Amino acid sequence: MGLFKRIDVQAKIDNETGFGTTTSYSGNRLIHKDGSANVKKKGIGFLEHISxxxxxxxxxxxxxxxxxxxxxxxxxxxxxxxxxxxxxxxxxxxxxxxxxxxxxxxxxxxxxxxxxxxxxxxxxxxxxxxxxxxxxxxxxxxxxxxxxxxxxxxxxKPRAYVRFSKKALIAPYKDGRALMIRVAPYKNTNLIDAVTRLTLGISTEEDGKATNKFYSLDLELERINALTLSWTIVHPITEDSPLYHFTEDDFKSIRGEFVAFFKTFDDMYSASVIKRTSYTFDEIVYGAKFLPMFSADTNKKTMLLHLDKLSDYEKVSL
The missing domain is CATH 1.10.287.70 (Helix Hairpins)
Structure with a gap:
């Protein structure tokens, strides 16, 4: 319980996630990898809750x-x-x-x-x-x-033609550590004014009751003018971060999930498009960094974006 008390004192709690705080849920995740909510509606007729x-x-x-x-x-x-x-x-x-x-x-x-x-x-x-x-x-x-x-x-139908890396990394960052996720476009679309948010959800017990706690994570950059190549979303793990006291063993023993929200403007559709995904703690690689995924072509006049390397990383020491 000491770990969560330190988190509550220092980290910014987010109670506007839509999932609530008190729960008896003990499943795998809150958000599927494709961005859909891991929720089934019951109590009304089939035709009423299906569009x-x-x-x-x-x-x-x-x-x-x-x-x-x-x-x-x-x-x-x-x-x-x-x-x-x-x-x-x-x-x-x-x-x-x-x-x-x-x-x-x-x-x-x-x-x-x-x-x-x-x-x-x-x-x-x-x-x-x-x-x-x-x-x-x-x-x-x-x-x-x-x-x-x-x-x-x-x-x-407007779609966000972007892909997230399969894993999230705890990587070296300046003089400390950071949580990193990578995202890249994969269609011939022009994406501008990209915005992202990252939320951490942790399940624990307080007074014998299962409780969800959500924390808004501060990012190095929350907005970029254009998503042309890849974008590494970085959450610096400072003293104000809920991950500050986390060790590699904590990611293995605690049930938690990072929910990533991505929004951008596609000028081909002239509409805003949204993408969501999540990373459970067992999808976190502790002590790793992403490998470069773009290079120049042979004549050095064009930049090449290697989408097959979106999730490539190498292990490093922290």
């Missing part, structure tokens, strides 16, 4: 395409079953001898109606079949309108 449009914009490309193709196949399969149940004799132009051929042609008629292609060699007859095909055409138009919005939203 399907936001979810479709944020899922991976693989999941997105799997959902789109699955929905496309299922809708056409449902309407093919309806046409087959009504009777394929109500679809002029179908020439089939086996039941499988009849169902297959009903399926592809559904595809043509759903996409409004309408090749014309098959057409519905009778009220029921015509009514079903008109409903399918309406569903197809609405579905493609929604899909177009999703495609545009995913394509045009």
């Amino acid at each position: 399907w449009y936001h979810w479709m914009l944020t899922i991976s490309s693989l999941k997105f395409w799997c959902i789109v193709l699955t929905f496309y196949l299922l809708v056409n399969l449902v309407f093919a079953v309806l046409y087959y149940s009504i009777g394929v004799e109500n679809l002029n132009g179908i020439v089939a001898t086996t039941e499988l051929d009849k169902f297959g042609q009903a399926f592809f008629f559904s595809v043509q109606t759903f996409t409004t292609v309408g090749y014309g060699h098959i057409n519905p007859t009778g009220f029921v079949t015509s009514f079903v095909s008109s409903i399918e055409a309406l569903v197809g138009l609405l579905t493609f309108a929604i899909a177009t919005g999703l495609f545009f939203g995913r394509f045009s």
Whole structure:
């Protein structure tokens, strides 16, 4: 407890993190590496706490395409079953001898109606079949309108195309030590007016109750004019730092987490973009420094940024 008392006296406590202070949480981390909060909402219905449009914009490309193709196949399969149940004799132009051929042609008629292609060699007859095909055409138009919005939203959504180093380092700094994290852009975007904040969260027990304590960490630089190469975010470990009394064993025995917040202006999108990540104490390398990740090309006229070296470091003594 003496360690945390010294921290409370010297360090600046941050109670505005959104995670609260009293908790029974004993999981792995508060913020995932991708920046999303390690929180699940319960107590309300599934449809109430899920924004399907936001979810479709944020899922991976693989999941997105799997959902789109699955929905496309299922809708056409449902309407093919309806046409087959009504009777394929109500679809002029179908020439089939086996039941499988009849169902297959009903399926592809559904595809043509759903996409409004309408090749014309098959057409519905009778009220029921015509009514079903008109409903399918309406569903197809609405579905493609929604899909177009999703495609545009995913394509045009502003993103912070930056990457953080996989590890945070406790490195030599001037006459002492510092916590260092490295960040770099990885797309052909122009990022200006970059701002970062770093918060330390520590879990401990006070009077038999689990407690979260958060501390705002002072940085060497909180803002830079442009992020063109890499930026090493530095928190000097001075007497005012909550890490001042920390040893290498403390990082192994105490459950804590650094939350990094990064915000910049992307002039290609003309919008501010945000990136978050976190480093648990087991992702801290004690006694190391980052290796250079940029160099000049062979003609010495262009700077090369080696993104594959973003997380490269070497061990040093403190």
